[in-house]
Amino acid sequence: VNSGVRIWLDGETASDPGLLDRGLHFGDGLFETLVLRQGRIRFRAQHAARLADGCRRLAIACDAEAALSQAETLAGGGDALLKLVVTRGLAVARGYAAVGTERCRQVLLRYPLPTAVDEERVPPTTVMLLRATLGENPLLAGMKHLNRLEQVLARAEMRDSPAFEGILCSSSGLLASGTMTNLFLVDGGRLLTPRVDRCGIAGVMRAIVLREATRLGIAAQEADLPPAALHSAAEAFLTNARLGVRAVTQLAGRALAAGPITLQLQRQVASLEA
Amino acid sequence: VNSGVRIWLDGETASDPGLLDRGLHFGDGLFETLVLRQGRIRFRAQHAARLADGCRRLAIACDAEAALSQAETLAGGGDALLKLVVTRGLAVARGYAAVGTERCRQVLLRYPLPTAVDEERVPPTTVMLLRATLGENPLLAGMKHLNRLEQVLARAEMRDSPAFEGILCSSSGLLASGTMTNLFLVDGGRLLTPRVDRCGIAGVMRAIVLREATRLGIAAQEADLPPAALHSAAEAFLTNARLGVRAVTQLAGRALAAGPITLQLQRQVASLEA
Numbered sequence: 001v002n003s004g005v006r007i008w009l010d011g012e013t014a015s016d017p018g019l020l021d022r023g024l025h026f027g028d029g030l031f032e033t034l035v036l037r038q039g040r041i042r043f044r045a046q047h048a049a050r051l052a053d054g055c056r057r058l059a060i061a062c063d064a065e066a067a068l069s070q071a072e073t074l075a076g077g078g079d080a081l082l083k084l085v086v087t088r089g090l091a092v093a094r095g096y097a098a099v100g101t102e103r104c105r106q107v108l109l110r111y112p113l114p115t116a117v118d119e120e121r122v123p124p125t126t127v128m129l130l131r132a133t134l135g136e137n138p139l140l141a142g143m144k145h146l147n148r149l150e151q152v153l154a155r156a157e158m159r160d161s162p163a164f165e166g167i168l169c170s171s172s173g174l175l176a177s178g179t180m181t182n183l184f185l186v187d188g189g190r191l192l193t194p195r196v197d198r199c200g201i202a203g204v205m206r207a208i209v210l211r212e213a214t215r216l217g218i219a220a221q222e223a224d225l226p227p228a229a230l231h232s233a234a235e236a237f238l239t240n241a242r243l244g245v246r247a248v249t250q251l252a253g254r255a256l257a258a259g260p261i262t263l264q265l266q267r268q269v270a271s272l273e274a
Numbered sequence: 275v276n277s278g279v280r281i282w283l284d285g286e287t288a289s290d291p292g293l294l295d296r297g298l299h300f301g302d303g304l305f306e307t308l309v310l311r312q313g314r315i316r317f318r319a320q321h322a323a324r325l326a327d328g329c330r331r332l333a334i335a336c337d338a339e340a341a342l343s344q345a346e347t348l349a350g351g352g353d354a355l356l357k358l359v360v361t362r363g364l365a366v367a368r369g370y371a372a373v374g375t376e377r378c379r380q381v382l383l384r385y386p387l388p389t390a391v392d393e394e395r396v397p398p399t400t401v402m403l404l405r406a407t408l409g410e411n412p413l414l415a416g417m418k419h420l421n422r423l424e425q426v427l428a429r430a431e432m433r434d435s436p437a438f439e440g441i442l443c444s445s446s447g448l449l450a451s452g453t454m455t456n457l458f459l460v461d462g463g464r465l466l467t468p469r470v471d472r473c474g475i476a477g478v479m480r481a482i483v484l485r486e487a488t489r490l491g492i493a494a495q496e497a498d499l500p501p502a503a504l505h506s507a508a509e510a511f512l513t514n515a516r517l518g519v520r521a522v523t524q525l526a527g528r529a530l531a532a533g534p535i536t537l538q539l540q541r542q543v544a545s546l547e548a
Contacts, residue, residue: 008348008382009292018283018292019381025359026422027301058423059430074282081368085299094355094385096422096453097429107293108282111368135409135473136445139427147421148300148370149332153413155371156333171410171445179370199409 021105023087026096027146029104030054031085032068033241035113039077042273043241044068046204051086054143055104060088062104071108081242083109085146114242126250127178127236129227130157130166134176134199142202154179165238167230167252170199175225178238181246182206186235186261191220205239205269212268218261235259237266244269295379297361300370301420303378304328305359306342307515309387313351316547317515318342320478325360328417329378334362336378345382355516357383359420388516400524401452401510402437403501404428408450408473416476428453439512441504441526444473449499452512455520456480460509460535465494479513479543486542492535509533511540518543 007014022028032051035042052064064086071084089102132154140147150168158166158179165178177183177200184193184206191213196202213220230236236248236256245266247258281288296302306325309316326338338360345358363376406428414421424442432440432453439452451457451474458467458480465487470476487494504510510522510530519540521532 004386006384008380010380011344011348014381016290016292018290020383021298022426024295024298024361024381025305025420026426027420028423028426031299058427070285074285083368087298094357095429096425097433098426106282106284107288107298109294110280112278132413133411135411135414137407137409137424139406140409140423145423146299146301147423149302149414149419149421150411151370152296152300152302152372153332155369159371 017090020091021087022089022091022098022102023085023105023146025091027148028058028098029060029085029087029146030058031083031144031146034071034082034084035241036072036075036078036080036082037273038079039072039075040273041068041072041082043204043208044072046207047241050144050202050204051084054145055086057143058088058145059098060086060104061102062086062106067106070106074108075110079113081111081113083111085109087146124249125165125238125246126163127165127167127238127248127252128158128161128163129230129252130154130168132157132168133171134168136170136172136198138198141198141200142196144201151179169227172198173226175227175229176200181238181240181243184209184237184239185225185229185233186259187229187233189219191218191261192223192225192229193220194225195222203239203241205241205244208269208272209239209245209265212265212272216264216268218264235262237262291364294365295361296363296365296372296376297359297379297420299365301422302332302372303334303359303361303420304332304418305357305420306418308342308345308356308358309515310346310349310352310354310356311547312353313346313349314547315342315346315356317478317482318346320481321515324418324476324478325358328419329360331417332362332419333372334360334378335376336360336380341380344380348382349384353387355385355387357385359383361420398523399439399512399520400437401439401441401512401522401526402432402435403504403526404431404440404442406431406442407445408442410444410446410472412472415472415474416470418475425453443501446472447500449501449503450474455512455514455517458483458511458513459499459503459507460533461503461507463493465492465535466497466499466503468499469496477513477515479515479518482543482546483513483519483539486539486546490538490542492538509536511536
């Protein structure tokens, strides 16, 4: 791999090939955040499908099903929060171009699972609208890829705020997503969520909520939502694999109650798997 | 660091703290590509200034001057191509937010320097316009940060092409940059280059060319350039630290000669340091 290169880490000669990982150099890879409950990855099939889709779009040679299966085996039972990182692999040559012979690398992290929130009794959840925006690129949109500096800077903007989450607009000025969640609004009895075809991540929990809403007879759709939609929404909630459905109780300065559609979807999602 | 986490790499238990590097997980860092000639980093002060600016914008605690100085010392003389990667450091906690106590990590790679091109006798250099675009984000624009998936995908689009470089437009449809170079056009005797305040990298060589053009009495400016500017340009060249000033001899299907302004700037830049 990359013959002729010499490597130093923090001033010392280094031989770790991981220092040539294209994940480090370019963010050339993907990740999944997974909830392990009683030794099983929740919504494993959906996570595998999204990872497989990302690998296809980035032409990363990785068997997503096998990766998720191995992660479940390695994690070794119990409850945990897992992060699976899949990179294209070590740089075979200098430069951005992938050679095509890279072998993907898989990093699995296991964290203690934060104490579960009683989904019927939501803690106060304040959400602010951020100044930071998300750049738009259809080639990257939807993927849970490793280029996450926008999210790092968005969280930095929240440093002095008590807000639980910050909402980003796209560079076109439409609502996009939270820094670590997808956003749902209820307006006129309809469930609305920003599209993820120009920026943002196609969350596994987002897809499940859209599917379950339809099953429950709730009109649900992806939409172009201006920031003003935050002010007119009757209900709002956030989704990700870890939080499930988290009701927003203060949205851009306005108090909200966890409304009936939010509570209905919380119960529905919680009931889906152990 | 990040207590309670367990780590596996490619299915095996791992203890390398580098697997928690925020550079790997988020692309949370910066890099510099440096030419070492006779043991000295060319344009070291300019590289240090850009790295310092990036560290300031990302709030990464790193002494850029010291990092470049150490890189020069470690590289150990001779001619080489260096890549210095500076990340925010190891993840102290889960999630995007930096805690502020991270200690930056520095990875230095030394590659053989490709054989120098005689700058008066430019090899054929074909440049194509790509379909891939660059997302726009003023918070990231100009920085040489580690979120480079756009460049990886742009190079993938060039895979079956003999082109040396591909030009990307911004998502607004303006010319932005090459995948690994900045772009300059000469039109009506004026030197023009895309702005880098919404996307793209503020190249060290780009800044030097703009400065030297002014010194030579060549009208030079950053501009909003539509793709059609590729078709009307009398001259075109690419810049980066490794290539210096590289004349474009075929631009979006049209043959070009290395013109007088290009050649004048090539000579000028080549004469600046050993």
